[in-house]
Amino acid sequence: MAVDAAAPAGQLSKPADEPVEPPEDRDGRGAAEAFSRRPALIAGLIAVLVLGALTGWLGFRAKESSDLQQQRATFLQVGRQGAINLTTLDYEHIDTDVQRILDSATGTFYDDFQQRAPSFTDVVRRVQSRSVGTVTEAALEEGDTPTQAEVLVAVSVTSTVVGQPETPPRAWRMRILVEKIDGDAKVSSVEFVP
Numbered sequence: 001m002a003v004d005a006a007a008p009a010g011q012l013s014k015p016a017d018e019p020v021e022p023p024e025d026r027d028g029r030g031a032a033e034a035f036s037r038r039p040a041l042i043a044g045l046i047a048v049l050v051l052g053a054l055t056g057w058l059g060f061r062a063k064e065s066s067d068l069q070q071q072r073a074t075f076l077q078v079g080r081q082g083a084i085n086l087t088t089l090d091y092e093h094i095d096t097d098v099q100r101i102l103d104s105a106t107g108t109f110y111d112d113f114q115q116r117a118p119s120f121t122d123v124v125r126r127v128q129s130r131s132v133g134t135v136t137e138a139a140l141e142e143g144d145t146p147t148q149a150e151v152l153v154a155v156s157v158t159s160t161v162v163g164q165p166e167t168p169p170r171a172w173r174m175r176i177l178v179e180k181i182d183g184d185a186k187v188s189s190v191e192f193v194p
Helices: 031-038 040-085 090-104 107-127
Strands: 129-140 148-161 170-181 184-193
Touching: 040 090, 040 129, 040 148, 040 170, 040 184, 090 107, 107 184
Parallel strands: none
Antiparallel strands: 129 148, 148 170, 170 184
8 A cells, every 4th residue: 555645644545546435415325316316406496497487477468468458448438538528518618628628639639629619619608508428338449459449438418508498318429539649548539420
């Protein structure tokens, strides 16, 4: 046996040709057993990553669905309010009523209504009319997009003219196009339908 110079005084090291045994873990298991656990560890890590990705994707889809429902509810509400604004008018407050319609409008509807507003206001004042609209039904038509939707609205309108007997309520149906521009949803088109 050879004497190892690095060994402390009086101790001999193992000869180079003797086999070296693998070091043992704290609990006494060898490296071979630790190596056999590696595939299970990798499989567990892959399962955690897949589960995390699936959870993230499901969370994203749930948020997307919630956002879509909120957007559709907004379009429906704007369409309903647009129908009420157009059918609830009082000759004593007609300037405020017209401004409320313009504030909730955009596009060609805004341009057309703004152009006709002065003559419309004069007629309502001259005949001293009042009307109150009540939405009886409203629904989104198919084909809505993230920026617009058509809302079909049924309205019951009660009208009175000063000095005249009250007329029975009339039923109107409107197709109202609602568009989202710069984050605000507004009425961009109104069509009366039979």
